[in-house]
Amino acid sequence: MLLEVEVVAAENSPMDLNRVFDLLSEPRVINRVFTANQIGEDVWCDVTGWSEDGPCPAMAALSEDSGDGVILLVYGGDDGIRIRPVGSDADWNASDSNQWGEPCLMLDKDTPVDG
DSSP states (O other), X not given: OEEEEEEOOSSSOSSOEEEEEEESSOOEEESEEEEEOTTSXXXXXXXEEXXXXXXXXXXXXXXXXXXXXXXXXXXXXXXXXXXXXXXOOSOOOTTOTTXXXXXXXXXXXXXXXXX
């Protein structure tokens, strides 16, 4: 199944992305991912999809990547995904400096996620 991820740099995501991914598994809703935080340490983070209306489901699926083989793709809404440290009690907010946005994440296929 082909999936197009198109995100325009705006308040949430610092960069544009327009890419088609060849999914190898059915996407599933997730709310946590083990990934690099803002200082580069790999930790558990909360994740949500992000759209012009705010939070929406974040999804994960295995995908074919021409440069890296099989990857874990984490994606969300039309404005990408939003990430924050696990345990944060703050609401999702694009203005919160303890949270950050990405168009998507392309991670090692064995990266742990939690739904």
